[in-house]
Amino acid sequence: MEKRIELTKEQLLDMLSKMRTIRAFEEKADQLFALGKVHGTMHLSIGMEATAVGAIAALRPDDYITSTHRGHGHCIAKGGDVKLMMAEFLGKETGYCRGRGGSMHIADVESGNLGATGVVGGGIPTAVGAALSVALRKTGQVVLCFFGDGAANMGIFHESLNLAAIWKLPVVFVCENNQYAMSMPVARAFPIENIAERAAAYAMPGKVVDGNDVLAVYAAVVEAVDRARHGQGPSLVECKTYRWKGHSKSDQERYRTREEVAAWKKRDPIARLEAYLIEQGVLTTEEAQRIANEAQQLIEDAVAFAESSPEPRVEEIHEGVYA
């Protein structure tokens, strides 16, 4: 792991803590699912924590993000409250979306999380529109748009990057290339080596980074955010990473080998950051354990909050269709 940009100890430990919280949230989500406590499905980003945390660490608190169906990590990295997230996951009235959205639609527009969408690529034009909005309102905000490798083959990806480029909008497109669009591997879905090469078609910078290296992701996105903030337009950052779990709960994972998954697990982004920080003398083993324990406790508290929360009232089923 390289040291590229000066970060304070506090910032580094915050990154580690957020990654730990994401991991704990999703491992708990997996357990709750196994216990039959969850209605519906979920898409876990275990193994991809560095992309969410590294990218969002490059933002100001008032900047916007758009997320994907695999969006728990984005929400936590943006400062989302895990209690409200867990309540939403369990479909409770106290959840971010009052139990109407669930895992795939967690949003908190007021805090700049413009929401997750269940349609691949569906949030890309939302990000462009939000960037247009901040450009028109001259607020100096930046929009960070997450999407996966699968979305990069959709028409809306091309329409959106083009519009953002011709209007020089302050948006950073972050492609989380986790190697598979459900079962379709990138090698078969793309005629090019790197998705970031597509940036050239829209005359914007395109950068490939190791998506399991939180500091590399951070450094690349800092540069892109800086461009966006200074009126130089959009960028595309491709983070090469890997999802340890299946696409969703119905996935039998017939399209990949156990060896492949095991090889990527050796590149665990959390273990890498911990090892690096210990080696640099920023962190002790005890502190690392404390951060992991705190994350676990946050999630236990979130589950307790969610489980004791009320169900939405059927009498209010129509609320929120129209403003």
Next chain:
Amino acid sequence: MREITYAEAIREALRQEMQRDPNVFLMGEDIGIYGGAFGVTLGLLEEFGPERVRDTPISEGVIAGAAAGAALTGMRPVAEIMFMDFTTLAMEQLVNQAAKTRYMFGGKAKVPMVLRTPAGSGTGAAAQHSQSLEAWFVHVPGLKVVMPSTPYDAKGLLISSIRDANPVILVEEKLLYRMKGPVPEEPYTVPLSVAEVKREGRDITIVATGVMVMRSLAAAEKLALEGIEVEVVDPRTLKPYDAETITKSVIKTGRVLIVHEAYKTCGFGAEISAMISEGPAFMYLNAPIRRLAGLDIPIPYNRNLEYHTVPQVENIIAAARELMAYK
């Protein structure tokens, strides 16, 4: 009162709302120097500049999606899709994103955008530039669908749509763009989801949308000469629509003819017919509910074939006479 065209009324609404609210801006294909494919936005680029009158590439998906994203973050975009046929290219963004955002975020977000789009046949543009697809959008909770039939309504409904906190699809009728009518110069609103009785009568209720309102009024004039007094009700907003005004009229007349240009199968008329059948007006019916609608075929090019594809004044008169045969 001075008379201006339907297109001028829409332009005036856009201009006045842009003057009133700095968050209102326009985006769409060829809406700048070109003035829009039908001239609706002529002059607005000169008045408001390219920041607020934004020509886009031919990219309907991102036009709709970016409008939704801008609306979600505090702006009031008015996007134009050049022909309603091309809303097919924006369906994902309209149906899955813009329409659903508020509800699936627990009622904690607003998407105050307007999507203007010209619909209808009669221009010889054939199957891919002539469709009336409003029923698709009426079927989607979270969207509002508005269809003005006069210059007065066009201005007032558009102003209401821009000020509304929801995604609104404004279906504009190509054949009405050049129609003149009285329109006040000052800004005013026509409330959404309120139908208007365009003509009062005692014998038959005609529920008509868009260009069919004018045809129904013309048919009513001729039927009056035969002693048949037609009441013409224009829903004006198709979603959520005003069932009460329609029901009251049907209770008064006891006979219903529904007229629209869009396809009959699963069209807006099917909904109105079902609503009447399920509601209190059913017991007052003296005749079966009758629907006149476009044939279930792609709009043909040939002038005569095109004419016979959608309801005309003589079809409305004939249907009304048939309904009067029930005693």
